[in-house]
Amino acid sequence: MILKNAFVLRNYSETPQKLDIKILNGKIEKIKKKIEEKNDEVVDLDNKLIIPGLVNTHTHAAMSVFRGVAEDLSFDTWFFKVIDPLESKLNEEIVYWTTLVSLMEMASNGIVAFCDMYMFEDVVAKAVADFGMKAVLTRGLVDIDGNGNGRLKETFKLLEKWHGFENRIYIGLGPHAPYTCSIDYLTEIAKISKDNDILVTMHLFENSWEKEKFNLKEILKTGIANNQLLAVHCVHIDDNDINLLFDYNVFISNNPSSNLKLGNGIAPITKMLSKGLNISFGTDGAASNNSLNVLFEARLSTLLQKKDNPENMKIEDVIKMLTTNGYKALKINGGEIKEGNYADFTILDLDNPSFLPIENIKNHLIHSNPKIFATMVNGKFIYFDGQFPTIDKKEVYKQFTISYRKVIGIEN
Amino acid sequence: MILKNAFVLRNYSETPQKLDIKILNGKIEKIKKKIEEKNDEVVDLDNKLIIPGLVNTHTHAAMSVFRGVAEDLSFDTWFFKVIDPLESKLNEEIVYWTTLVSLMEMASNGIVAFCDMYMFEDVVAKAVADFGMKAVLTRGLVDIDGNGNGRLKETFKLLEKWHGFENRIYIGLGPHAPYTCSIDYLTEIAKISKDNDILVTMHLFENSWEKEKFNLKEILKTGIANNQLLAVHCVHIDDNDINLLFDYNVFISNNPSSNLKLGNGIAPITKMLSKGLNISFGTDGAASNNSLNVLFEARLSTLLQKKDNPENMKIEDVIKMLTTNGYKALKINGGEIKEGNYADFTILDLDNPSFLPIENIKNHLIHSNPKIFATMVNGKFIYFDGQFPTIDKKEVYKQFTISYRKVIGIEN
Numbered sequence: 001m002i003l004k005n006a007f008v009l010r011n012y013s014e015t016p017q018k019l020d021i022k023i024l025n026g027k028i029e030k031i032k033k034k035i036e037e038k039n040d041e042v043v044d045l046d047n048k049l050i051i052p053g054l055v056n057t058h059t060h061a062a063m064s065v066f067r068g069v070a071e072d073l074s075f076d077t078w079f080f081k082v083i084d085p086l087e088s089k090l091n092e093e094i095v096y097w098t099t100l101v102s103l104m105e106m107a108s109n110g111i112v113a114f115c116d117m118y119m120f121e122d123v124v125a126k127a128v129a130d131f132g133m134k135a136v137l138t139r140g141l142v143d144i145d146g147n148g149n150g151r152l153k154e155t156f157k158l159l160e161k162w163h164g165f166e167n168r169i170y171i172g173l174g175p176h177a178p179y180t181c182s183i184d185y186l187t188e189i190a191k192i193s194k195d196n197d198i199l200v201t202m203h204l205f206e207n208s209w210e211k212e213k214f215n216l217k218e219i220l221k222t223g224i225a226n227n228q229l230l231a232v233h234c235v236h237i238d239d240n241d242i243n244l245l246f247d248y249n250v251f252i253s254n255n256p257s258s259n260l261k262l263g264n265g266i267a268p269i270t271k272m273l274s275k276g277l278n279i280s281f282g283t284d285g286a287a288s289n290n291s292l293n294v295l296f297e298a299r300l301s302t303l304l305q306k307k308d309n310p311e312n313m314k315i316e317d318v319i320k321m322l323t324t325n326g327y328k329a330l331k332i333n334g335g336e337i338k339e340g341n342y343a344d345f346t347i348l349d350l351d352n353p354s355f356l357p358i359e360n361i362k363n364h365l366i367h368s369n370p371k372i373f374a375t376m377v378n379g380k381f382i383y384f385d386g387q388f389p390t391i392d393k394k395e396v397y398k399q400f401t402i403s404y405r406k407v408i409g410i411e412n
Numbered sequence: 413m414i415l416k417n418a419f420v421l422r423n424y425s426e427t428p429q430k431l432d433i434k435i436l437n438g439k440i441e442k443i444k445k446k447i448e449e450k451n452d453e454v455v456d457l458d459n460k461l462i463i464p465g466l467v468n469t470h471t472h473a474a475m476s477v478f479r480g481v482a483e484d485l486s487f488d489t490w491f492f493k494v495i496d497p498l499e500s501k502l503n504e505e506i507v508y509w510t511t512l513v514s515l516m517e518m519a520s521n522g523i524v525a526f527c528d529m530y531m532f533e534d535v536v537a538k539a540v541a542d543f544g545m546k547a548v549l550t551r552g553l554v555d556i557d558g559n560g561n562g563r564l565k566e567t568f569k570l571l572e573k574w575h576g577f578e579n580r581i582y583i584g585l586g587p588h589a590p591y592t593c594s595i596d597y598l599t600e601i602a603k604i605s606k607d608n609d610i611l612v613t614m615h616l617f618e619n620s621w622e623k624e625k626f627n628l629k630e631i632l633k634t635g636i637a638n639n640q641l642l643a644v645h646c647v648h649i650d651d652n653d654i655n656l657l658f659d660y661n662v663f664i665s666n667n668p669s670s671n672l673k674l675g676n677g678i679a680p681i682t683k684m685l686s687k688g689l690n691i692s693f694g695t696d697g698a699a700s701n702n703s704l705n706v707l708f709e710a711r712l713s714t715l716l717q718k719k720d721n722p723e724n725m726k727i728e729d730v731i732k733m734l735t736t737n738g739y740k741a742l743k744i745n746g747g748e749i750k751e752g753n754y755a756d757f758t759i760l761d762l763d764n765p766s767f768l769p770i771e772n773i774k775n776h777l778i779h780s781n782p783k784i785f786a787t788m789v790n791g792k793f794i795y796f797d798g799q800f801p802t803i804d805k806k807e808v809y810k811q812f813t814i815s816y817r818k819v820i821g822i823e824n
Contacts, residue, residue, distance in 0.1 A: 068772025105765040260715035263722040290779040303672035310675040353517040357816040360480025367702040404769040
């Protein structure tokens, strides 16, 4: 396949230029000013901009079923009183369909890859496989209820069945949080992470009371970050914690919408950036955001940091966080449009009044209203001009509604 | 014209229901479950949601020409060093085309009406007239350079030529800010406001140094709020100021993106709301936002207030701020879909994965990713399914680019 006539932003530090891209076996075979080859399918992308695919480094995809269900509540009430009890109603079928709706939303927002933490991850993997997206999937791990081992067994099954599937699906370890995982459990998880060379992702210091109750050094000394730890939220951390996160090479997923909406606060992103930490953006689940749009998170995070100093969070840094940093956080190759990389692209429509003057396009990517035209993963379109070529949209919507009614307890 | 098969949210406090709407002479003639009348043009809006048109209560439309031009700068450097000098290059022709681009952007974001403060407002009015939008236009008033009277004369000309045009264009008075207008000048403006029954709009306490230099009571005692004052920003105000704003019945335009991006801070919206002030949303100009999307402002403002308490800024209040409050702030009729009101509508596409489950649609309006399908002003579509029926888009884009190059000094 040859993508022709588009502007291409090869990576965060360059400026877009007109380039053709030839794709073979899911990878970028050639990038040149003009590629003229017969027998190749040609996709005309005139007046479009191709950028490295956007990455969402934290979500709970199936939680789209809870979108708008628990609003205007504090974190504790939201999670312990409403969401946690409703989650007991979920099953494999429901999670399959509600995950698909989130994949549709993410694809229509230009997201090519994401990191998930939830239950029934076997059907999450099936949804990702069917839809064509790229993902690191983790079964949420908790041992305070005495079933820590059962959840680890699920992880082993996932590893065997899905890890490396079509160079798109990878399995990781998902200890839920310091307040749901014992130190012993984290130590065991750390060992499994190292033995299998897979990443660990964990909610960390999202709430102020976590910071008071738990000690970051103790958590990190379990070895949880020895292979790779993607720590999510990190709102309530001080300068010492930032130094520790750096020393242990911890990757950070910044989820500003969810942090504000649940009243948890603003993560010290500028300080972490200047320390040199790898920060990327996550949407969190649709129950606390309520939208899976990583461009929105990038813009929000940028504005929050500029509040204290408008020179914070410069455009190229933010584009890097959305692309290069996201791939590194997921421990997968990508983030740059170059020969040999997988063809993971976010394609924007330049027929957009909010993208004028076109000369300042990199600023518009973050601060204006980007319109996503298409999303490609490993050389295949998963979203194209309002359509989802890999699935039956009507059937997904129908099954989602049935699922929602079952969970909420509405008679059909 | 009859709009058929859509869901209709008649006002912020109701829930959407399936209703047909008949429009005659720009106004809502009838709203019923089923309207079957021959000889009427029918627009099928199946799977769409009609809500009262969104209002943008503060912008400088022509500033789209400066979008992305001055980034990552403090307010003082941004305004005094970059924007202000560039503004001297503007002329009537440039302002006409760059305003049109902003009208396109606003219409594609569902905005039906806005309040503008800038120069060359005669051609801004022409652009609004040609495009079909609704607006209150104010010539920015400044007297520190000795030309206060000249600008007032422009206002009188605008009043005579445009006030009331097609029940769409209204003229107001736009004293720029306490630091550019003397107390005597404000007193004169107050008198003109009363004599002509037109509103006044002014930037107020956007920066911390304004609060230190100027006294709100002294400003209000000029009579500036006696007819109607729409005060913009109000970031640096204390509890006494809030009481004063209430006593003088001042309307507030909240512009959170611009306030964060220029490092000015967060306005005390929750306090102002609980006092009972009328607050609406403004985008500010595209040079400091950089996007004219009032839904984005509503969401951002809501998240910022929830940071301190997730129970702040409940959904219905926010929808009210976007609609009813906006009309009141602009001193025009509307904000509710009922017989006799002008047909000013924002029409959303419900074929949108981020709007599932559809049962919680009012939450999705603010917290998810609304997709605008069409925008109607006084019964005429100004945006419909990606198209702008009232203008020649290609010509506007072309003339915008020529204008941009003239302003920035790029040789063609």
